[in-house]
Amino acid sequence: MAKLVAVCRDEADFAFERRQIPLNIEDTLTMVMEIPETVISTRQVNEYELQTFNKRFQCLSVDDRAVATMVRQKDVLSFLSHSVPCVGCRRSVERLYNQLVESGQPALEPLIITNSGVWTIDDPFLKDPKLVYALFYVHGSRLSEMVESIPKCRRNRRCPLHSLETHKSRPSGSWIDVWDLLSQECRDEVVLIDSDALLDTLENYLRKHRFSELYSILAGDLDGPSEKVIVQLCMIGLKSCPQERHIHVLCDTDYIAHLIGRAEPELAGGRRERHAKTLDIAQEEVLTCLGIHLWERLHRLWQKLRAEEQTWQMLFYLGVDALRKKFRGGS
Numbered sequence: 001m002a003k004l005v006a007v008c009r010d011e012a013d014f015a016f017e018r019r020q021i022p023l024n025i026e027d028t029l030t031m032v033m034e035i036p037e038t039v040i041s042t043r044q045v046n047e048y049e050l051q052t053f054n055k056r057f058q059c060l061s062v063d064d065r066a067v068a069t070m071v072r073q074k075d076v077l078s079f080l081s082h083s084v085p086c087v088g089c090r091r092s093v094e095r096l097y098n099q100l101v102e103s104g105q106p107a108l109e110p111l112i113i114t115n116s117g118v119w120t121i122d123d124p125f126l127k128d129p130k131l132v133y134a135l136f137y138v139h140g141s142r143l144s145e146m147v148e149s150i151p152k153c154r155r156n157r158r159c160p161l162h163s164l165e166t167h168k169s170r171p172s173g174s175w176i177d178v179w180d181l182l183s184q185e186c187r188d189e190v191v192l193i194d195s196d197a198l199l200d201t202l203e204n205y206l207r208k209h210r211f212s213e214l215y216s217i218l219a220g221d222l223d224g225p226s227e228k229v230i231v232q233l234c235m236i237g238l239k240s241c242p243q244e245r246h247i248h249v250l251c252d253t254d255y256i257a258h259l260i261g262r263a264e265p266e267l268a269g270g271r272r273e274r275h276a277k278t279l280d281i282a283q284e285e286v287l288t289c290l291g292i293h294l295w296e297r298l299h300r301l302w303q304k305l306r307a308e309e310q311t312w313q314m315l316f317y318l319g320v321d322a323l324r325k326k327f328r329g330g331s
Contacts, residue, residue, distance in 0.1 A: 002309040006032040057129040073117030088162025092311040136324040143317035178302035191249040201293040263291030
């Protein structure tokens with residue numbers, strides 16, 4: 001599974017390592033997604049087929065091998081349109097393809113995309129016919145296997161990650177799944193909550209439960225009720241930075257679990273009468289809203305991570321399949 005290993009403040013200056021790409025989480029937040037190594041194993045190869053491949057491979061000069069393992073961008077995109085039925089997947093793959101062409105990031109090694117959009121294979125890798133064979137004939141069929149394994153909407157052939165119905169429905173799943181995939185830097189960023197975004201969550205919560213009295217209790221006699229809500233958050237152990245308009249939540253797994261646990265009945269669709277008659281109860285309801293906000297943020301992050309990893313896998317296997325077919329036809 002891919003992981004989020006860093007926060008990217010400036011893509012132009014960030015030193016991306018192998019198999020790392022930027023992942024836009026929110027308008028003002030970009031993280032670095034790291035793809036696990038694809039192990040090109042030669043243990044499962046058919047020795048007879050390998051010998052046949054090796055004879056053909058050795059008959060080619062170095063220049064001929066280079067030509068036989070080059071695929072133009074338009075050919076890859078044409079192959080994409082015939083191989084992937086989900087329009088959302090196709091657009092995402094094309095977007096990542098163009099992104100790697102522009103950035104030159106080595107995110108698909110041993111595959112390489114040049115600045116002109118041409119696919120090829122890393123020179124050291126290309127010198128080992130056994131590895132090339134394993135890449136082409138062990139991994140070369142993975143694209144079709146992957147596409148066939150993904151459930152699709154009957155009406156529009158979209159996959160679950162790009163289905164409009166999926167995004168409209170109340171999401172499900174465990175927040176800890178994505179929490180475990182975050183580096184400490186990314187966790188710290190997730191629990192840095194924008195004050196205005198939290199207040200939006202609170203207002204939606206108030207409207208849903210007709211909590212007209214909650215703001216009054218929290219705001220007291222201050223002119224700005226939203227500012228008073230932030231003050232109340234500070235009173236229950238949260239740190240606020242008024243100048244930067246954000247709130248620091250304690251970055252502790254047990255504490256996050258406690259906050260989200262408070263919100264679970266609400267997230268599950270449960271309804272009960274709520275009446276915030278005292279300041280203590282009002283503060284408790286604000287904590288529930290904080291749990292809702294954190295859970296929804298983590299879930300959006302989880303969706304982004306899953307979708308981008310699927311996009312990367314499709315692009316990688318698309319390249320392998322296109323190169324395999326080119327080599328088989330050109331050699």
